[in-house]
Amino acid sequence: MVKIKLYGIAQEIAGKGELDVNFEGPISLKTLIKGISKDDRDTLSKEVQVILVNGRSCIFMEGLDTQIKDGDLVEVLPLLKGG
Amino acid sequence: MEKLLLRVNLTDGSCKEEQIPPEVLRNFIGGKGLAAYYAYKELKPGIDPLGIENKIMFFIGPLTSVYNVYSRHVIAAKSPQTNTFSDSYAGGWFGAELARTGYMGIIIEGKAANLVYLKIDGKKISIEDAGDFVGKTPYEVDAAFKDFRVAAIGPAGERLVRFACVINDAYKKGRTGVAGRGGIGAVMGSKNLKAVVVREQWRPDEFIPKSHQAEVEELRRTFIEYLKTEVVPGIGLGGNLPAMQLTADAKVLPVRNFREGYIEGYEKVAEQAFREVTIGKSTCYLCPIACGVHIKAKSGPFAGLDLDRIEYETVALNGPNCKQLDIGTISKVAQLCNEYGMDTISVGNITGFVMECSERGLIDYRLDYGDSEGQVKLVDLIGQRKGIGDILAEGLMSAAEKLNLQTYAVQVKGMEIPGYDVRGPVGMALAYATADRGGDHLRAWTIVAEANEPFTIVGKAKLNKDLQDRNSALWCLIGCDNIPANTTGDPAKFVDLSIAGLNSLDWKMDKETFLETGERIYNVTRLFNVREGFSRRDDQLPPRFEEPREDTGWKIARTDFNKMLDEYYAIRGWDGEGKPKAETLKRLGIDKW
Numbered sequence: 207m208v209k210i211k212l213y214g215i216a217q218e219i220a221g222k223g224e225l226d227v228n229f230e231g232p233i234s235l236k237t238l239i240k241g242i243s244k245d246d247r248d249t250l251s252k253e254v255q256v257i258l259v260n261g262r263s264c265i266f267m268e269g270l271d272t273q274i275k276d277g278d279l280v281e282v283l284p285l286l287k288g289g
Numbered sequence: 290m291e292k293l294l295l296r297v298n299l300t301d302g303s304c305k306e307e308q309i310p311p312e313v314l315r316n317f318i319g320g321k322g323l324a325a326y327y328a329y330k331e332l333k334p335g336i337d338p339l340g341i342e343n344k345i346m347f348f349i350g351p352l353t354s355v356y357n358v359y360s361r362h363v364i365a366a367k368s369p370q371t372n373t374f375s376d377s378y379a380g381g382w383f384g385a386e387l388a389r390t391g392y393m394g395i396i397i398e399g400k401a402a403n404l405v406y407l408k409i410d411g412k413k414i415s416i417e418d419a420g421d422f423v424g425k426t427p428y429e430v431d432a433a434f435k436d437f438r439v440a441a442i443g444p445a446g447e448r449l450v451r452f453a454c455v456i457n458d459a460y461k462k463g464r465t466g467v468a469g470r471g472g473i474g475a476v477m478g479s480k481n482l483k484a485v486v487v488r489e490q491w492r493p494d495e496f497i498p499k500s501h502q503a504e505v506e507e508l509r510r511t512f513i514e515y516l517k518t519e520v521v522p523g524i525g526l527g528g529n530l531p532a533m534q535l536t537a538d539a540k541v542l543p544v545r546n547f548r549e550g551y552i553e554g555y556e557k558v559a560e561q562a563f564r565e566v567t568i569g570k571s572t573c574y575l576c577p578i579a580c581g582v583h584i585k586a587k588s589g590p591f592a593g594l595d596l597d598r599i600e601y602e603t604v605a606l607n608g609p610n611c612k613q614l615d616i617g618t619i620s621k622v623a624q625l626c627n628e629y630g631m632d633t634i635s636v637g638n639i640t641g642f643v644m645e646c647s648e649r650g651l652i653d654y655r656l657d658y659g660d661s662e663g664q665v666k667l668v669d670l671i672g673q674r675k676g677i678g679d680i681l682a683e684g685l686m687s688a689a690e691k692l693n694l695q696t697y698a699v700q701v702k703g704m705e706i707p708g709y710d711v712r713g714p715v716g717m718a719l720a721y722a723t724a725d726r727g728g729d730h731l732r733a734w735t736i737v738a739e740a741n742e743p744f745t746i747v748g749k750a751k752l753n754k755d756l757q758d759r760n761s762a763l764w765c766l767i768g769c770d771n772i773p774a775n776t777t778g779d780p781a782k783f784v785d786l787s788i789a790g791l792n793s794l795d796w797k798m799d800k801e802t803f804l805e806t807g808e809r810i811y812n813v814t815r816l817f818n819v820r821e822g823f824s825r826r827d828d829q830l831p832p833r834f835e836e837p838r839e840d841t842g843w844k845i846a847r848t849d850f851n852k853m854l855d856e857y858y859a860i861r862g863w864d865g866e867g868k869p870k871a872e873t874l875k876r877l878g879i880d881k882w
Contacts, residue, residue, distance in 0.1 A: 214538035255743040256714045261842040263715045266849040269744040281841075283713050286535040286737045 208278050210242060215253045215284035219243055235259065236270035238280065256283035292319075292351070292393040295414065297407060299480055300341070300399030304414040309393060316878065318765035318791075318806055319350035323394055324365035324376050325813040329882070331396070334820045338369035338472075339449055339479040347387070347395040347440075347485065350766035352790045354388035354496055355505060356512055357575035359790070361466070361767040362387060362457075364440075367821075369479075370451045370472040370635075370684045371703040371727040374817040377473050378767060379440070381466030383457035385574040386438035389489035389496050401481040404447070406430075410437075411490035419483040423447070426628040431460035434486050440466075441484035443630025445672050446474035450682040452635035452705070453478060456627060464571040464581035465598050469632040470704065471726050472684070504793045508786075515786060516577050516772075523775040526560050527570060527580035529601035532708070533559040536605065540841060541710045541736070543610040545658060546641035547699045547833050549840040550710045557614040558604050566616060571598070573769070580771055584620060590661050591617030596624050605708030606637025611644055612658035621665050629672030638705035639685050640667055643677070645697050652677070652692060699833050701728030702823070709736050712834055712843035716740065716749035719853050722828045723753060725814040733757045737774050750856040754808075761814075762807030763787060809877040812861075812869050816882070824866045828854060 208227045210220075217223045220242045227238065235257060257264045258281040264272050274280065292309045309323065317326045324346045336342040345366050352359035362384035368375030387395075390409055397407065404419040422430050422441075430441035439457060446453035453474030457466040468474075477483070489496075497505050525531035533555060536542040540550040556562060563584060571581030586594045594617055607622045608614060622640075626633045646652045654677045656663045670678025680688045685705045689698035699706045704727025711718035716735035724732045733756035735749070742748030763773070768787055773780035784800065791798045830850055837844045858865065862873030874880040 213540055214535065217538075255716075255740060257744065258713060258843060261712075261837065261844060262846070262849070263713070264744055265715065265746050265749060266846075266852065281713070281843075283539050283541070284535075285739060286532065286539060286541075 207276060208238065208274055208280060210238070210280045210282065212282045213284065216282040219253060220282075232273050232275070234270065235264055235272045235274055235280070238274050239270075239282065253284050254282055255285045257281070258283070293391055295392045295395045295409070297395060297397045297414070297416070298399045299397060299401040299405065299416065299482060302416055304416070316806065316809060318762075319393060320348050320363050320767040321365075321376050321761055321764035322806060322810045323348045323765075324363055325374065325810050325817070327394075327396060328365055328367070328374050329813050329817050332367050332817075336367060338367045338372060338476060341400045343367050343476055343479070345397040345473070345476055345480065345482070347397075349384045349388050349393060351393075351794060351796070352766045352787070354385040354493060354574070355794070356509060356790050357577065358512065358516065358769040358772055359766045360385045360574035360576065361769060363764065363767055364455055364468045364473045366473055366476040368471040368473075368726065369449070369475045372821055373702060373726055373823065374814045375471030375473065375726045376764070377454070377468035377471050378764065379455070379457055379466030379468040380464055380573040380769065381458035382461070382463050382574045383438040383440050383466060383487065384767070386487045386489050389491045389493065390487055391490055395485065397480065397482060399480065404481050404483050406484040406486060407482065408437075409485070409487040411488060422483050427456035427459040427630055428628065429460075430484050431458065437486040437488045439484055439486045440468075441630075442474040442477045443628055445629040445631045445682075446478035447483070448672075448674050448682070449475045449478050450629070450631055450671065450674065451475050451684040451687070452632040453630050454632050456630055459627070462571070464573045466573070467627075470634065470729065474630050501794060508789060508793050512786065513577055515782070519776050519778040519782070520772055521578055523777045524578055524580055524771065526564055526567065526582055527578070528563075528582040528599055529771075530560045530563050530582060530599070530604070532601040533604060536709060539713070541713055543605060543641070543708055543710055545612055546610060546645040546697065547706070547710055548645070548838070550713070550838060551840060552609045552612065552614070554614050555609060558608045558616060558619065562616060563599065568595075576769070578771065584616070586617035586620050589615040589617035591615075591621040594620050594624065596620040599623055602708045603633040603637065606634050607640065607664070608637075610637055610641040610708075611664060613661065613664060614659070615661055618661040618664060622668050625665065625668040625672065629668070631668075631672060634707050635685065635705045636668060636671065638699060639671070639681050639688070640664055642685060642689070642697055642699070643667060643681070646692070646694055651694055651697075696832050699831050701829070701831065702827055704728040706831070710838070712838050712841075712845055715845055715850075715853065716752055718830055718834060718845055718850065719749060719753050719857055720756075722830055722850075722854065723757070723857060725811065725818060731770055732760055734770075734774055738780070746853050746856045747860075749853060750860050753857060754860050757811050758804055758807035759784060760807070761810040762803050765806065765810070766790070805877070809879060812873065812877055813879060815863070815867070815869055816879070819868050824868065825854070828867055
C-alpha cells in the first residue's frame with residue numbers, strides 16, 4: 207500500500223486530501239498520480255509542480271519514472287497562484 | 290535616447306551632470322542594468338560597504354513616468370549585509386518624480402561631515418543640512434517636504450543597522466515604497482545622508498516628446514485594460530496577502546523559525562482576516578491596481594493601531610514564523626520597523642531565530658514564541674542597538690557567528706530567508722542560493738511560476754535561470770513584480786508589453802535582445818560577486834533546509850542540492866565554481882571587462 211497526501215489545489219483535483227492505493231508489481235510515479243484525479247483530468251496539469259517521495263523531491267530520483275514501492279509516502283504540492 | 294546621470298560627492302559637495310554613454314544604455318537599458326554596470330565599473334573590489342568608497346546608486350528606467358507599473362526605482366550599492374552587489378526596489382511616487390527631473394540616475398559618493406539631505410529641485414541641486422532630522426522617522430522626514438517626493442532613512446539607518454531600509458512617500462497620500470533588503474539604508478547612514486528629496490522639472494505631459502505622445506497614449510490604454518482584466522483579478526486584497534492561504538495549504542509557510550510549514554489558526558492572519566481590518570487602499574503613480582493595504586487593528590493588545598501598508602512577507606515572518614497570530618502585534622512590529630527604517634523580513638526572521646535559541650536555552654535572553662510584548666520590545670532593542678539588539682543589528686549571519694549558533698540561522702550569504710520553506714518546492718531553494726543579493730525570493734520566484742519540466746532537475750535549473758534573466762530585464766524598466774506574479778494570464782505578456790513600451794519611445798527592441806540583456810546583467814552581478822570572493826561554497830543552503838522538517842520530515846540532502854546547482858551552472862555557462870566562463874562572457878559582449 208502507498209499513501210498519497212495532496213495539498214492545496216492538488217487536493218481539490220483529487221477530491222480528497224489523503225488516500226491509500228494498493229497495487230501489484232512495480233508502478234511508476236506517473237501511473238500512480240494519473241489515476242487519482244477525480245474528474246479524469248490529468249492531475250499532472252499545470253497545477254502541480256512538486257511531488258515528494260518519502261520527503262524527497264522526485265526530481266532527485268527518476269522524476270515521473272521513479273518507481274514507487276509498497277510502504278512509500280507520496281506527497282503532491284500545488285503551484286502557488288494568485289499570491 | 291539621451292539620458293542623464295547626476296553624480297554627487299558628499300565629501301567635497303560637488304554635483305555634476307553626465308551623459309550615460311549610448312552603448313551603455315543599449316546594453317543595460319536602465320534600472321538594474323545601469324546599477325549593475327556602474328557598480329561593477331566603479332566599486333573597487335574588497336571595499337568596506339559602510340566605508341567612504343562605497344557608492345549609492347539610484348536608478349529608474351526609460352518607461353518611468355511614461356507608463357503605469359514602471360514607477361519603481363532601484364537603490365543599489367555593495368551590501369553591508371551580504372558584501373554582494375545589492376539592488377533593492379521600491380514602488381510609490383518617488384521614481385516618477387525623479388524621471389521628470391530629467392535624471393535617469395543618481396550616483397552618490399563620499400561622506401558628508403554632518404547629516405545632510407540631497408535636494409533635487411528640477412535642475413537645481415543642493416546638499417542641505419539635515420540636523421533637524423537626526424533620529425527622525427521616514428514619516429517625519431516626508432511630512433516636512435510638502436512639495437517634494439522623499440526617500441529617507443530612519444534612526445536604524447543612522448545607527449548603521451545592517452538591514453536598514455530606505456522608505457519613500459511614507460507620509461503622503463498614495464502607496465509608500467520600501468527599498469527593504471540588503472541594508473541600503475545603512476549605506477546611506479554611513480554617508481551621513483538622511484534623505485533624497487526631488488521635485489519635477491516638467492509636468493507629466495511635458496515629459497513625453499510630442500512626436501511620441503499619440504502612440505504612448507494608445508499603449509497606455511492597452512496597459513490599463515490589461516491590468517484591469519488580467520492582473521486585478523489575480524491580486525486579491527493586495528499586498529500579496531492571498532499568499533498566506535496558499536503557503537499554508539501547500540505546507541510551506543515558515544513556522545517557528547522554519548521548523549514547520551503549517552500552523553493551526555493561520556486564518557487569523559490570512560487574506561480574509563486582513564479584509565476585515567482594511568480601511569483603505571493605496572496605489573503607486575498611475576497604477577489602477579491599488580495593492581497597498583491600509584489596516585487598523587480591531588482587537589488584541591494593539592487594537593486601534595493604524596498601519597498604512599502591510600504585505601505577506603511581513604506577516605509570514607513576524608507572524609507564523611514567530612508563532613504569532615495577532616494582526617495587531619504583527620502590525621505594531623511592522624510600524625516600528627517602518628519608523629526605525631528596518632527590513633521587516635530580516636526582523637521577523639531574526640526574531641524567530643532568537644525565539645528558537647531562547648527555547649533551547651542557548652542564549653541569555655528570554656523570548657517565547659507568540660509573546661507579543663516581547664516581540665515588540667525586541668524590535669526596539671534592534672532599532673536602538675541596545676542589549677542583544679546591538680548584536681542582532683549586525684544581521685542574522687554575523688549575530689549567529691558571534692553567538693556560535695549558525696545552525697539556527699536561516700539565511701543565505703547573510704540575507705535572511707523570506708516567507709517560503711523550500712524543502713518541498715526545491716526549485717525555490719536554488720533560487721535562494723543563486724540570488725545575486727543573497728537569500729531572496731524575487732529574482733526567481735519559482736514557487737509561483739510554471740516550469741515546462743517541473744519534475745526534472747534540468748527543468749528547475751532552467752526555470753531559475755529564465756526567471757532571473759527575465760526579471761533582470763524587466764527591472765531595467767523597472768516593471769512591477771506584482772504583474773507577472775499575479776496575472777491570471779501568461780506572464781510573458783508583460784514582457785511583450787514592456788518591449789512595446791520601449792519601442793513606442795524608439796528603442797527598436799526585440800524579445801531576444803531584451804531577455805539577453807537580462808542574462809548579461811545577471812552575469813555582471815555575478816562577476817561583481819565573484820570579484821568579491823563569492824563562489825560555489827557560498828551558493829549553499831542554510832543547515833535548516835538540510836534537516837528533516839519537524840512536521841513532515843521533508844529535507845534537501847546536500848548531494849541532491851549540489852546536483853541541481855551543477856545543472857544550473859551548466860545552463861548558465863558558468864564553471865563548477867560558479868564563475869562565468871570566457872565563452873559566456875564573450876557571447877554576452879562583456880568579455881573585455
